[in-house]
Amino acid sequence: MQGFFCKGRCERDWCKANDDVCDCHAVLKSRGYQVPLDAPSAFARAGAAGWAASLGWEAASIPGWTPLRGEQLEVRPSSLAGAGRGLFARGALPGGAVLPYAGTLLTFAEVGERVRTPRMSYTWCPRSSAKAVKNMTQAELERGPAARDMAFCVDASGPGPDSPARFINGANALDQCGSVNVDICELGGVMYFRTRGEVAPGRELIADYGPSYWKGFRGC
Numbered sequence: 001m002q003g004f005f006c007k008g009r010c011e012r013d014w015c016k017a018n019d020d021v022c023d024c025h026a027v028l029k030s031r032g033y034q035v036p037l038d039a040p041s042a043f044a045r046a047g048a049a050g051w052a053a054s055l056g057w058e059a060a061s062i063p064g065w066t067p068l069r070g071e072q073l074e075v076r077p078s079s080l081a082g083a084g085r086g087l088f089a090r091g092a093l094p095g096g097a098v099l100p101y102a103g104t105l106l107t108f109a110e111v112g113e114r115v116r117t118p119r120m121s122y123t124w125c126p127r128s129s130a131k132a133v134k135n136m137t138q139a140e141l142e143r144g145p146a147a148r149d150m151a152f153c154v155d156a157s158g159p160g161p162d163s164p165a166r167f168i169n170g171a172n173a174l175d176q177c178g179s180v181n182v183d184i185c186e187l188g189g190v191m192y193f194r195t196r197g198e199v200a201p202g203r204e205l206i207a208d209y210g211p212s213y214w215k216g217f218r219g220c
């Protein structure tokens with residue numbers, strides 16, 4: 001069922017189609033596309049700090065996938081008031097340009113250590129563990145039976161592998177929603193930012209962080 005139903009959806013848009021119904025990483029791999037490694041495979045190959053470098057995302061070849069190179073981007077003060085630094089396009093970027101959210105992979109206990117600290121602002125969890133993390137108490141995260149299991153959440157606050165994606169700011173009020181120009185996508189348990197359309201030179205990359213990031217703002 002997944003193969004038949006999801007094949008067209010994932011080939012048309014791996015970002016939007018990859019959900020609880022369609023595992024686009026598995027679907028596209030089975031269709032012969034060159035996909036990046038999934039998070040567990042990258043972790044098995046290179047560990048919690050080195051996993052992102054082993055993804056092979058720059059060499060991936062799937063529809064709607066143009067790898068962003070570091071030199072196409074620059075970090076400077078955000079165009080959004082009070083947002084600190086942001087990530088900007090040096091030159092024009094095409095639609096479908098992707099950048100992984102790299103950082104250190106965390107166990108549930110390590111996620112627990114970050115809850116209510118500034119590092120949590122830089123921590124993202126894949127669908128496979130996000131619900132569990134949300135439903136676990138602090139004690140369960142730190143000392144429960146799953147505490148030492150890999151949650152595959154990513155902390156990009158550093159120190160760790162270089163991750164320009166960590167500088168992508170998010171709309172935090174409705175009047176910033178018009179500036180959103182990148183989607184947050186998941187493939188193989190890895191988060192990728194993807195440009196929605198062409199991004200003009202000098203424009204800041206801005207995402208919609210979703211319904212649970214900001215207090216009092218449920219996303220665009």
Ligand SMILES: C[S@@+](CC[C@H](N)C(=O)[O-])C[C@H]1O[C@@H](n2cnc3c(N)ncnc32)[C@H](O)[C@@H]1O
Nearest residue numbers: 080082083084085121166167168169170171172
């Ligand atoms: C993943 S970081 C983005 C990079 C960050 N601006 C920096 O300088 O390192 C997310 C944090 O950036 C800030 N931020 C992102 N978008 C913002 C916005 N629209 N308004 C104010 N602060 C924002 C918040 O502190 C948020 O927790």
